[in-house]
Amino acid sequence: MKIITSGASYLDIDAYACCIAYAELLNLQGVPARAVSSAQPNVSVSQTVLGWAAAFDDYLPTLDDEFVMVDVSDYYHFDPLVVRERVVEIIDHHPGYEHYWAQKLGSAADIRPIGAAATQVFQRWQTAGVLPQISVQSAALLATAILDNTLNFTGQMTTPADIEAYTDLTSRAKLPADWPRQYFLECQANIESNLGSALAADSKRMKPESNLPGFFAQMTVWDADALLQKHRPMINGWMAQQGDDWLLNVISIRDHKSCFLAPTEVSQQKLNRLLPLDWQAGLAVRAPSMLRKELLKLGLDAGSHCAPNSIVQ
Ligand SMILES: [Mn+2]
Structure with a gap:
């Protein structure tokens, strides 16, 4: 079989x-x-x-x-x-x-x-x-x-x-x-009805060689602005329980963008080494949207193109 x-x-x-x-x-x-x-x-x-x-x-x-x-x-x-x-x-x-x-x-x-x-x-x-x-x-x-x-x-x-x-x-x-x-509206309704389990269900612990924040959650919704406006305090609270080095990628299908949330400069800088982002109060927007596996590829490529001791930032 x-x-x-x-x-x-x-x-x-x-x-x-x-x-x-x-x-x-x-x-x-x-x-x-x-x-x-x-x-x-x-x-x-x-x-x-x-x-x-x-x-x-x-x-x-x-x-x-x-x-x-x-x-x-x-x-x-x-x-x-x-x-x-x-x-x-x-x-x-x-x-x-x-x-x-x-x-x-x-x-x-x-x-x-x-x-x-x-x-x-x-x-x-x-x-x-x-x-x-x-x-x-x-x-x-x-x-x-x-x-x-x-x-x-x-x-x-x-x-x-x-x-x-x-x-x-x-x-x-x-x-x-x-x-x-x-379909994407149904996914957003699922997410909003139980945010904590939605975050847990699509999150990964990242290895150091990924050059990404240690805890990486992702969700795909129709309208990220509406979701963050309603639920950002709850999201920050839940993510903070996973440590201080985390990243949430909220992919907004309607407007073709990613909203990244990261709490600390350490996490934000890890991302900035892979793509330039303008962080405002823990939030950065990037269009077109990106997937975790695309960021992982950038992170792994960054790691393999330079020896560890040549990373100065
Ligand atoms: Mn797949």
Whole structure:
């Protein structure tokens, strides 16, 4: 049995969609596969998406099972049910572990910069020549994952392949015409109804070599200004419990910008080394918006281009 799974701490819509749609493809091709996860969906899996009732399998992996990782390649973040020695395939678009997996798996490691891992899964369906057989549900999940991970096609990692995949999938998915706005408004409602758990559900502890603040939370909403106006004191309070070196990236889809919150000059300076920002009372705005994985790439590149003792600021 192939177990299609993803990260440990949460399932975003991309991971969620990839697990289900890739398991569906393998089963269609006669390869027994199950979508399995011990992580919970985060706020990017909106009410309407949950209503599509895509099901993960209640399955406990056995000793013969092999693991296929989607939307994750950093083995420190794998779902705890994964046995790293029995990972046979990786489909991911996060930087940092390409070399490790290329050495271990060769061409079975498909890790590349692209807007959404869902686009990579779409391409598997396309290459297999079976797109007409994709379920309406999987098409809708993959399309929504592409919308979310590309920030409605404004994210820097968006490629023509993401747009091609989305265009094809929406024609199969029977989504309403204003689905992008509806989807991102639903995500914002999820976030506002439980801010603390939304922050916890999309946050990461960053390693020193990332050159980023130690605690990095991110949320994607339709209208960041409205969210911050209502909830900034609560957000500051919650983040402060994670230490003094933190960053929150609130991505505002409607106006194509990121609002960064960072409390201290130390955290602000870490970011300023990667891109110039104008901080005003702990807030900096950047257009177009940026994703955490884009900042991580800048941070890792900055680290590899100069020896540690040549960093003077
Ligand atoms: Mn992703």
